């Protein structure tokens with residue numbers, strides 16, 4: 473499938489407590505742009521689920537007032553989704569590019585998800601039908617992986633071969649994540665079909 477024909481909705485979660493970072497990490501700036509601006513500007517009309525509305529050029533902002541964590545935040549976004557696939561991410565991947573979303577949403581699976589040594593459910597592409605069918609059965613994002621019958625795990629090796637820099641996957645939870653050089657593990661892609 474060519475990238476130009478790919479069609480998916482994008483959900484960006486931006487309502488976490490940022491306890492480890494010490495201030496709202498979505499509003500932290502690199503090169504004069506907040507993390508949330510950096511990631512949201514990659515996409516045409518992302519759905520941003522946030523605890524407070526911010527100034528963002530594009531995107532539909534959905535107010536999250538439920539304190540339920542990422543799964544509840546995705547539930548709030550569901551009425552806004554119409555495309556067959558949904559790329560789900562967080563504001564705390566400030567270097568993530570649209571190429572990654574295109575890449576993982578091109579896989580034929582209920583879930584395709586990046587493995588950087590740890591599975592990254594917030595660098596994941598989910599079938600909308602699968603999300604709708606299962607959202608009430610899960611408590612945390614990784615529970616989706618247990619429920620899916622067809623999963624494509626995108627390893628760092630495959631991503632390196634596409635020329636996408638591994639820095640794209642830096643997940644900022646605390647200040648050290650911004651200053652230390654990021655070394656994801658060498659992982660191989662795999663397609664899993666559960667019978």
Ligand SMILES: Nc1nc2c(ncn2[C@@H]2O[C@H](COP(=O)(O)OP(=O)(O)OP(=O)(O)O)[C@@H](O)[C@H]2O)c(=O)[nH]1
Nearest residue numbers: 485486487488489490491492521541545562563564
């Ligand atoms: N809308 C929404 N987003 C959330 C929620 N919890 C986490 N997120 C987002 O999901 C992503 C991953 O969050 P975490 O790093 O696991 O949690 P966090 O609360 O932001 O940070 P810590 O308090 O340090 O655990 C971030 O982009 C958060 O903004 C929530 O309840 N609602």
